[in-house]
Amino acid sequence: MAAFFGLIVNPYMTSSIAAPANARLTTEQRVQALLAKMTLAEKIGQMSQLNASDGHAPDYLGDDLRAGRIGSVLNVVDVDVVNELQRIAVEESRLGIPLMVGRDVIHGFKTVMPIPLGQAATWNPDIVEANARAAALEAATTGVNWTFAPMIDISRDARWGRIAESLGEDAFLASELAAAMVRGYQGEDLSAKGSIAACAKHFAGYGASESGRDYATTNIPENELRNVYLPPFKSAVDAGVVTLMASFSDLDGVPATANEFLMRQVLREEWQFDGFVVSDWNSVRQLSVHGLTANDRDAAFEAATAGVDMEMAGDAYISHLEALVSEGRVDIETIDTAAANILRAKFRLGLFEHPYTDPADLPPIASKEALQTAKNAALQSVVMLKNDHDTLPLNAETMSSIALIGPLADAPYEQLGTWIFDGDPELSVTPMHAIHSLVGHELDVRYVRAMKNSRSRASEAFDEAVEIASDSDVAVLFLGEESILSGEAHSRADISLPGDQAELVRRIRATGKPVIAVILAGRPLTLTNIVDQVDAILFAWHPGTMGGPAIADLLFGVESPSGKLPATFPRMVGQIPIYYNQKNTGKPPTPDTVVHIDDIDAHAPQLSTGMTAFHLDAGYTPLFPFGHGLSYASFEYGDIRVSVEEIGLGETVTISAELTNSGDVAAEEVVQLYVRDLVGNVTRPVRELKGFRRVRVEPGQTVRVEFDLHTDDLAFYGRNMTLMTEPGEFHAWIGGSSDAELRTEFRIAASK
Numbered sequence: 001m002a003a004f005f006g007l008i009v010n011p012y013m014t015s016s017i018a019a020p021a022n023a024r025l026t027t028e029q030r031v032q033a034l035l036a037k038m039t040l041a042e043k044i045g046q047m048s049q050l051n052a053s054d055g056h057a058p059d060y061l062g063d064d065l066r067a068g069r070i071g072s073v074l075n076v077v078d079v080d081v082v083n084e085l086q087r088i089a090v091e092e093s094r095l096g097i098p099l100m101v102g103r104d105v106i107h108g109f110k111t112v113m114p115i116p117l118g119q120a121a122t123w124n125p126d127i128v129e130a131n132a133r134a135a136a137l138e139a140a141t142t143g144v145n146w147t148f149a150p151m152i153d154i155s156r157d158a159r160w161g162r163i164a165e166s167l168g169e170d171a172f173l174a175s176e177l178a179a180a181m182v183r184g185y186q187g188e189d190l191s192a193k194g195s196i197a198a199c200a201k202h203f204a205g206y207g208a209s210e211s212g213r214d215y216a217t218t219n220i221p222e223n224e225l226r227n228v229y230l231p232p233f234k235s236a237v238d239a240g241v242v243t244l245m246a247s248f249s250d251l252d253g254v255p256a257t258a259n260e261f262l263m264r265q266v267l268r269e270e271w272q273f274d275g276f277v278v279s280d281w282n283s284v285r286q287l288s289v290h291g292l293t294a295n296d297r298d299a300a301f302e303a304a305t306a307g308v309d310m311e312m313a314g315d316a317y318i319s320h321l322e323a324l325v326s327e328g329r330v331d332i333e334t335i336d337t338a339a340a341n342i343l344r345a346k347f348r349l350g351l352f353e354h355p356y357t358d359p360a361d362l363p364p365i366a367s368k369e370a371l372q373t374a375k376n377a378a379l380q381s382v383v384m385l386k387n388d389h390d391t392l393p394l395n396a397e398t399m400s401s402i403a404l405i406g407p408l409a410d411a412p413y414e415q416l417g418t419w420i421f422d423g424d425p426e427l428s429v430t431p432m433h434a435i436h437s438l439v440g441h442e443l444d445v446r447y448v449r450a451m452k453n454s455r456s457r458a459s460e461a462f463d464e465a466v467e468i469a470s471d472s473d474v475a476v477l478f479l480g481e482e483s484i485l486s487g488e489a490h491s492r493a494d495i496s497l498p499g500d501q502a503e504l505v506r507r508i509r510a511t512g513k514p515v516i517a518v519i520l521a522g523r524p525l526t527l528t529n530i531v532d533q534v535d536a537i538l539f540a541w542h543p544g545t546m547g548g549p550a551i552a553d554l555l556f557g558v559e560s561p562s563g564k565l566p567a568t569f570p571r572m573v574g575q576i577p578i579y580y581n582q583k584n585t586g587k588p589p590t591p592d593t594v595v596h597i598d599d600i601d602a603h604a605p606q607l608s609t610g611m612t613a614f615h616l617d618a619g620y621t622p623l624f625p626f627g628h629g630l631s632y633a634s635f636e637y638g639d640i641r642v643s644v645e646e647i648g649l650g651e652t653v654t655i656s657a658e659l660t661n662s663g664d665v666a667a668e669e670v671v672q673l674y675v676r677d678l679v680g681n682v683t684r685p686v687r688e689l690k691g692f693r694r695v696r697v698e699p700g701q702t703v704r705v706e707f708d709l710h711t712d713d714l715a716f717y718g719r720n721m722t723l724m725t726e727p728g729e730f731h732a733w734i735g736g737s738s739d740a741e742l743r744t745e746f747r748i749a750a751s752k
């Protein structure tokens with residue numbers, strides 16, 4: 001393959017399109033110059049992306065590449081094959097246009113980072129950016145120049161398997177982290193080696209699939225769409241994301257792939273996006289399955305006119321767009337715009353200058369830095385949900401033995417989670433191995449898997465588990481979901497611990513030994529049936545390659561847990577959708593209005609005035625709220641202040657509070673700012689996250705944490721769907737979770 005590097009023989013590559021002599025042309029001039037040379041078929045070719053997932057792609061795609069009928073391929077990660085595909089495109093096609101080479105690089109490549117939901121639990125944009133950077137560097141060694149990430153669908157439904165891939169339930173947190181991911185993948189210079197194009201997906205509303213069933217219908221009123229589901233996409237666009245992917249889902253009766261409102265009005269007109277939109281896998285042809293169109297030709301018409309620039313893994317465009325243009329149904333401007341959007345991305349990626357990949361230009365796979373990045377991310381992603389009587393951290397010096405029990409203690413593949421096409425389980429360090437390395441010289445470390453996998457219903461091995469627990473100072477249970485239980489098309493209706501895990505917990509509890517649950521999972525789980533049976537819970541998501549060492553360090557207090565929940569944990573499935581930034585309703589629940597069905601002395605009277613908004617069997621609070629996460633330090637918040645009580649539109653108020661670490665270990669805390677706009681042109685959430693900051697506080701230290709809030713930060717879409725900030729009263733809370741109690745107030749004056 002060495003012959004490819006730098007050897008470019010296509011005449012167009014040395015002509016006015018890409019020659020250094022013309023480097024002074026702007027990207028736009030180069031796009032237009034190239035477009036002017038293209039035939040209709042070549043333009044439509046750019047709009048087509050094909051699967052190239054086996055090693056023979058050059059054989060079966062070669063002729064189409066030579067004829068300019070392919071703009072992009074996906075799922076090829078053999079650098080020699082990628083270079084050969086690029087060589088055919090660049091040297092043997094008439095115009096020599098290089099290929100976008102796409103791949104789902106969702107949370108790492110060979111080195112796997114925590115699942116995106118776990119990354120969101122770090123509340124740390126620097127960590128998220130570093131993860132994406134490390135993933136880009138590894139993926140780029142194969143010639144992949146485009147990842148289908150970040151996935152930034154807001155989800156308020158943990159049944160949905162794809163919540164694992166998301167950044168959680170909150171628009172503000174997801175927006176901050178979406179921008180960080182885009183920066184990480186695309187780097188400071190998109191054309192630099194190791195930078196790859198990002199793709200914000202799935203545009204839009206996919207996370208609201210009915211009952212969390214993947215691909216199911218979504219019905220989202222425009223106001224909610226704009227206030228909740230679209231902000232992360234706007235943030236990704238502002239961060240310079242080169243591409244977006246249209247969602248599979250049906251939004252209010254118009255599937256996203258044919259949704260002109262989303263792609264033309266919002267994305268192009270309002271946000272001025274000038275990259276390109278790719279469909280999801282075969283989602284153009286699926287418009288007919290949805291029942292929106294009768295055949296592939298109509299599907300191609302709907303998708304192209306709505307603004308899908310490139311069709312992924314389907315042939316509706318290549319088969320029908322030419323005819324649709326000749327019939328006059330599709331304007332040539334539509335085709336020109338789509339092709340130009342794609343070419344613009346290719347120029348920005350620098351593909352015309354360096355279409356080929358030499359892995360030697362990039363760091364090796366699983367470099368020391370990549371593994372350290374993965375460990376840092378895992379460390380900060382773990383959320384300590386409870387820690388009664390300071391059961392954690394464990395002190396190896398005062399113990400002699402530890403029992404490790406459960407199907408996920410030593411499961412190198414399972415700890416990687418969903419979407420790890422290229423992830424290498426051989427690189428995984430499991431908790432069992434990491435605990436051995438950390439304390440094996442001091443402690444007797446015993447291990448019983450107890451269950452074949454997380455779903456097993458066979459309990460024969462429980463006796464052995466009980467035996468080692470009884471003989472040890474402490475039992476650590478590694479529970480949760482194996483990786484296949486979350487991800488695309490892997491939704492669950494019951495999100496409690498699967499199989500006989502709850503029974504295993506009960507059996508170990510009965511030994512009387514301290515019990516710690518380390519839970520690895522792709523989603524929030526309903527833990528109601530085990531939460532009182534354990535002394536402490538570390539919720540580790542699927543923590544990736546370096547999950548083991550991170551968990552070992554947290555268990556033994558080398559580091560303090562500092563993750564915070566990016567999604568609410570319900571008590572039971574029937575509470576879903578449950579999320580912190582709900583509306584107040586006309587009948588908000590309070591502790592004294594709640595009646596519980598199991599309380600035989602009480603009853604909820606039937607009154608003509610009604611009662612309040614709660615469930616008879618679940619109340620109205622979650623098991624663990626958004627933003628929750630404990631520490632080995634003791635954090636106390638106090639002295640909340642506003643810089644001024646009243647500001648005018650266009651001004652900034654500073655809200656601050658003191659944070660004291662009254663414990664005896666240094667630790668990081670994610671300080672969170674929530675705001676409520678008391679009266680609005682449309683009803684406003686009871687709280688909204690408006691700022692967060694990770695701070696390290698030494699024992700005995702007090703720091704003041706400040707947040708600047710500009711009135712633009714308080715803007716929302718009102719009844720007429722325009723973004724505006726309304727004068728009025730606001731409440732603000734600072735604390736360590738969404739149920740923070742430390743409150744202050746300020747006002748925006750009508751005019752000042």
Ligand code: NOJ
Pocket residue numbers: 104148201248280281488
């Ligand atoms: C379908 C998924 O919805 C999307 O997220 C992914 O990028 C594509 N398949 C390509 O694998």
